[in-house]
Amino acid sequence: xxxxxxxxxxxxxxxxxxxxxxxxxxxxxxxxxxxxxxxxxxxxxxxxxxxxxxxxxxxxxxxxxxxxxxxxxxxxxxxxxxxxxxxxxxxxxxxxxxxxxxxxxxxxxxxxxxxxxxxxxxxxxxxxxxxxxxxxxxxxxxxxxxxxxx
Amino acid sequence: xxxxxxxxxxxxxxxxxxxxxxxxxxxxxxxxxxxxxxxxxxxxxxxxxxxxxxxxxxxxxxxxxxxxxxxxxxxxxxxxxxxxxxxxxxxxxxxxxxxxxxxxxxxxxxxxxxxxxxxxxxxxxxxxxxxxxxxxxxxxxxxxxxxxxxxxxxxxxxxxxxxxxxxxxxxxxxxxxxxxxxxxxxxxxxxxxxxxxxxxxxxxxxxxxxxxxxxxxxxxxxxxxxxxxxxxxxxxxxxxxxxxxxxxxxxxxxxxxxxxxxxxxxxxxxxxxxxxxxxxxxxxxxxxxxxxxxxxxxxxxxx
Ligand SMILES: Nc1ncnc2c1ncn2[C@@H]1O[C@H](COP(=O)(O)OP(=O)(O)O)[C@@H](O)[C@H]1O
Ligand SMILES: [Zn+2]
Numbered sequence: 001x002x003x004x005x006x007x008x009x010x011x012x013x014x015x016x017x018x019x020x021x022x023x024x025x026x027x028x029x030x031x032x033x034x035x036x037x038x039x040x041x042x043x044x045x046x047x048x049x050x051x052x053x054x055x056x057x058x059x060x061x062x063x064x065x066x067x068x069x070x071x072x073x074x075x076x077x078x079x080x081x082x083x084x085x086x087x088x089x090x091x092x093x094x095x096x097x098x099x100x101x102x103x104x105x106x107x108x109x110x111x112x113x114x115x116x117x118x119x120x121x122x123x124x125x126x127x128x129x130x131x132x133x134x135x136x137x138x139x140x141x142x143x144x145x146x147x148x149x150x
Numbered sequence: 151x152x153x154x155x156x157x158x159x160x161x162x163x164x165x166x167x168x169x170x171x172x173x174x175x176x177x178x179x180x181x182x183x184x185x186x187x188x189x190x191x192x193x194x195x196x197x198x199x200x201x202x203x204x205x206x207x208x209x210x211x212x213x214x215x216x217x218x219x220x221x222x223x224x225x226x227x228x229x230x231x232x233x234x235x236x237x238x239x240x241x242x243x244x245x246x247x248x249x250x251x252x253x254x255x256x257x258x259x260x261x262x263x264x265x266x267x268x269x270x271x272x273x274x275x276x277x278x279x280x281x282x283x284x285x286x287x288x289x290x291x292x293x294x295x296x297x298x299x300x301x302x303x304x305x306x307x308x309x310x311x312x313x314x315x316x317x318x319x320x321x322x323x324x325x326x327x328x329x330x331x332x333x334x335x336x337x338x339x340x341x342x343x344x345x346x347x348x349x350x351x352x353x354x355x356x357x358x359x360x361x362x363x364x365x366x367x368x369x370x371x372x373x374x375x376x377x378x379x380x381x382x383x384x385x386x387x388x389x390x391x392x393x394x395x396x397x398x399x400x401x402x403x404x405x406x407x408x409x410x411x412x413x414x415x416x417x418x419x420x421x422x423x424x425x426x427x428x429x430x431x432x433x434x435x436x437x438x439x440x441x442x443x444x445x446x447x448x449x450x451x452x453x
Contacts, residue, residue, distance in 0.1 A: 111280050113261040118238050120265055138261025139282055140159075142345065 006041045012060040014082040014089075015072065020045050022075050023055035025150055029071050029104055030064060038062050051078065066093075071104055073097040074132055075147050101126050105134055106149045112139040152449045156267040156274045159283040160320045165327045172293050174442035175435070181217050182437040191220035194448055197250035198222060199242070200277070201230040201257045206411065206433065207277045207286070211254050214440035223250060240269045247271040252448055255279075273447035281316055287410060288320040290439040291369070294432040298406045299366050301328045307361055309335040310371035310391055310416060312342040317410045318371055319346055326350055333361050337387045340377065358391070363400045368393070368426075369408045370416050394418035398426055408432050 018026055023042045032038060039060040048054040063083060072079050073095040083091040103121045107114045114122040114136065123137035134143045143149055153167050163171075180186040196215040198208050212222045225233070225246075233242055239262060246253055247270040255266050256277040263276035263283065278284040295301055306325065308318050312334055322342070325332060326349075333356040334342050347353060362368075373391055378384035393407065398421065409417055409429040421427050 109260060111258075111260050113239075113257075113259040113265045113279075116239075116259055118265060119240050136261065138264050139280075141260075 006043055006056070006058060008087050009041075009058055009060045009084055010087055012058060012062055012084050013064050013069075014084060015057040015059075015069070016054070016080045016082060017048070017051060017078045018055040018057060018072070018076040019051070019078070020053035020055055022147065023057050025075050025147055026055070026057050026072050026079075028150060029074070030059070030068060032059065067098075070095050070098050071101060074101065074104065074126065074134070075150065077128065077132060097126060097128055097132065099126060100124070100137075101134065104150060105143060105146060107136045107139060107141055108143055108149055109136065109139050109141040112136060112141060114138050152446050155447065156263075156270075156276075157285050157443055157447065158263045158267060158274065158276045160285040160288045160324050163285075168289065168292065168324065168327065171289055171439070171442045171446065172296055174446065175289075175293055175438040176297075178218075178438040178441040178445075182214070182434070182441060184217065187219075188217065189219035190445055191215060191218040191448060194220040194251045195249070196220060196222045196444065197246045197253045198224045198277075199230065199246060199253055199255045199257075200225065200227055201239075201255075201262075202278070203227045204256055204277065206436065207256065207284075208254075210433075210436040211275075211277070211286075211440050211444075214437050214444055217437070218441055218445060220444070239266060243269040243274075244271075252444060275443060275447065278316070281314065283320060284316050285320065286436070286440055286443060287317050288324050289443065290432065290436045291317070291321050291408065291410075292324055293435045293439050294408055294428060295367055295406075297435065298428045298431065299404065301330070303329050304366040305331045305333065305361070305364060306367040306369060307333040307335055307356065307358070307365045308342075308369045308371070309358065311340045311373045311377065312336040312371075313340040314374075314377065315371045318342070318369070321369070322346055322350070322353075333365065335361070335391070337373070337391070339387075340373065358397075362397065363402065366402065366404060367406050367408065368401075370413075371410065372412075372414055372416055388416070392416055392418065393421055395420040395424060398424060401426065 023044055041058045043056040045053045069081050079095045081093050082089045101124045105124050114120050124134040126134045181188045215222050243266045252273045254275045254277045255263050257279050260280040260282035262279045267274040276283055312318050332353045335358050373388045375384050405426050406428045407426045
């Protein structure tokens with residue numbers, strides 16, 4: 001019997017191997033707020049062989065689509081997704097960093113058109129170079145501490 | 151079909167696109183000077199949308215369009231500021247792109263031109279967006295270097311405010327496509343930001359005295375007073391980044407001096423009479439280069 005930090009869920013999405021401390025940001029990326037209807041449980045600072053410490057997020061009764069889940073790679077490039085059905089893992093995969101992101105990162109450049117009152121969604125080109133790097137589609141500003149701009 | 155629909159950033163062009171435009175500009179020089187008439191853009195209308203004041207860029211686009219037989223409508227900075235209060239840029243662009251066949255936009259916010267392109271039915275040419283891009287300036291700079299010197303195997307020094315000058319930033323990027331050696335000459339506090347040095351080879355920080363007898367091109371930019379804590383500090387620093395005829399005695403005979411203009415006093419008028427001075431030619435080359443750009447983005451519309 002495997003040891004589970006939080007109780008088993010019947011159906012839903014488990015996001016594992018999140019960098020410690022980033023669980024709440026993962027929820028933010030997934031658009032889950034206090035007034036959302038999903039039941040969410042979180043485990044933070046769980047000891048992990050691979051990562052030292054990690055966070056885990058479980059969203060009950062909901063399968064989040066892959067495109068949405070891949071956005072997690074922005075802050076947790078090692079995250080693994082487990083889709084659970086009837087208490088069993090149905091599918092397991094690692095998030096893949098998207099090349100282009102809309103509407104998650106806010107541009108740090110205050111003089112950028114994406115921070116004005118125009119009808120505009122911030123867009124970023126994203127790549128991995130030792131760390132995740134994002135570049136504003138509009139003003140070319142590079143963002144390195146992405147967590148701070150989500 | 152045109153090679154590009156909009157011209158937003160010099161990075162959107164590859165070396166071949168750039169050489170194509172420069173070559174095309176060469177063919178337009180006679181028309182730009184008024185020695186030959188042209189009607190290639192007859193019936194086409196350019197809208198100048200300037201949310202920030204500019205004389206040179208706006209006027210040279212207007213001349214370029216008219217010399218090619220096209221027409222121009224202008225929104226002045228004053229009109230723009232009252233529009234800006236009540237209407238989004240997105241809406242302004244949607245409306246004006248119904249009136250005109252091509253739009254030249256200058257805007258104080260970075261990324262404005264790329265956003266405008268998303269909202270426009272007609273080509274957008276970036277005439278400068280905040281501290282961001284000014285690709286037509288870069289193309290005319292390259293054209294000047296090509297015509298008055300060479301784009302291949304030269305040594306070029308960029309001098310003055312290398313930190314804030316968007317002209318310098320895009321020119322450096324473009325120059326790396328060519329085989330040039332670049333020297334950076336600036337006060338300590340106005341050095342080129344690291345991010346522009348990334349991936350650059352053949353770039354060196356230098357002093358004017360050390361390179362003046364060796365360079366082929368000296369590109370001078372203005373050092374602005376506002377960048378300094380006080381007047382005295384400014385005068386001390388700016389004073390050592392001035393060019394006069396005396397200094398040029400040590401220069402190569404084929405050295406050319408460029409400046410995006412307007413100058414204040416970084417180039418002494420005594421330089422104007424020397425064969426080195428090319429900044430007024432440079433300003434003129436804005437016309438054939440902008441003609442080439444206009445006819446290129448409008449060629450798709452003609453189909
Ligand atoms: N039915 C379930 N309900 C909730 N969480 C589950 C369920 N099944 C597995 N998990 C969680 O999904 C993650 C991946 O599970 P597993 O593949 O067994 O472990 P690992 O990836 O560490 O080898 C673990 O955090 C585990 O606790
Ligand atoms: Zn931006």
